[in-house]
Amino acid sequence: MIQRFIELGEGYSDIYELLEIARNNEHRLTHMIAFHSSVEGRPATSLAVVLAPTDPGGFQPIYICREGIPYPHSTPNKRFDLFKETTESLNRPLIEMDVKPSSAFAETELYFQHLIGILRLNHLLAPLGK
Template structure:
């Protein structure tokens, strides 16, 4: 199984693309998630739509808007509210996790490996076969 983060951006205007992708693929949607972190003193959140693996090729996409939205528990904001409204509409709970920021890793690929390990250990995504 291949599990890969597909980065849409940092959550400014690309949050609307994440919302549309999620709406149009709701039959494949496994989870909606929010990763909270601290980047150089800024409390920020990444929003993620985790899709179910494809039948052919066993590819699992995790669409992410990385570290560009203020943490909604500290600074309420419309972008998170839109994501929450979609979760309510799709009857999904937003799974919230606090993680290390991506800038603590030498390469972005290492950050994504770290996050995939957390998701596997918590059984949010399947283990490797």
């Protein structure tokens, strides 16, 4: 199985695309996640949608808007509210977790591998080989 992050942007107008991906793939939607971190001293949130693997092919996409949304628990904002409303309308829980910022890694791909490891450890993604 291949599990890969697909970055849409930082969550400005591309947040609407992320929400459409969730709505239009409700039959494959497995998780909606908010990753919270601190970017250059500024609390930020990344929003992600995890879909079930394709069959055949075994490709599991994780769509993400990375670190462009203000931390919602200190600065309420409409983009996070829309994401939360979508989780509720699709009858999915909103999973929130604190993670290191992408700036702590030399490359964005290393950051994404770090997040995949966290998701696997929390049983939100299947382990390799399944």
